[in-house]
Amino acid sequence: EAGVAQSPRYKIIEKRQSVAFWCNPISGHATLYWYQQILGQGPKLLIQFQNNGVVDDSQLPKDRFSAERLKGVDSTLKIQPAKLEDSAVYLCASSLGQLSRRINTEAFFGQGTRLTVV
């Protein structure tokens, strides 16, 4: 099956500029996640969607980050304006449903977008 697609793979911008990342989950996956992975650290959840609704955005810096999932399929994550500390890999993941003991599901990750803010 096709995996989670992300673009672009790499992006270099200056601080205070804007940037957008795109994600296309695996077909049929209702749940979509955006994670931020700073070099040398584990992925940190930014936002979780169930279809086109937000389930958890408690760790999303809403003053500069926004995300949407129109029509419950692909999603975009935007940063405006970017700061130096936003340099990281932004990973998109999807799963069939919410992870639970009654559903044999797992989260599949995309290749990520490596953002460098200079």
Add this chain to the structure above:
Amino acid sequence: GENVEQHPSTLSVQEGDSAVIKCTYSDSASNYFPWYKQELGKRPQLIIDIRSNVGEKKDQRIAVTLNKTAKHFSLHITETQPEDSAVYFCAASRGRALTFGSGTRLQVQP
């Protein structure tokens, strides 16, 4: 919220030896515990997972154990090979998104 701690941060073993990575979690409601392997510049990939109704799970050279009372779980890799070299992440979930540990860089020396 959930907090996952992972140890050690780096682990070097000789080829053929075993490797053990340990994680603890804080949320007693967490019920799903996957392990991901991430090679340099690549996506995290699931290698094994365990749910809270099971104490141990094996898949060839890889096994995971879960102690719900102590809130810790471990990854065991036997007969390590150079291609096992990567960063390994544990994670925990109570049914929603995953909370990840900080990662363990495993180096298998040939």
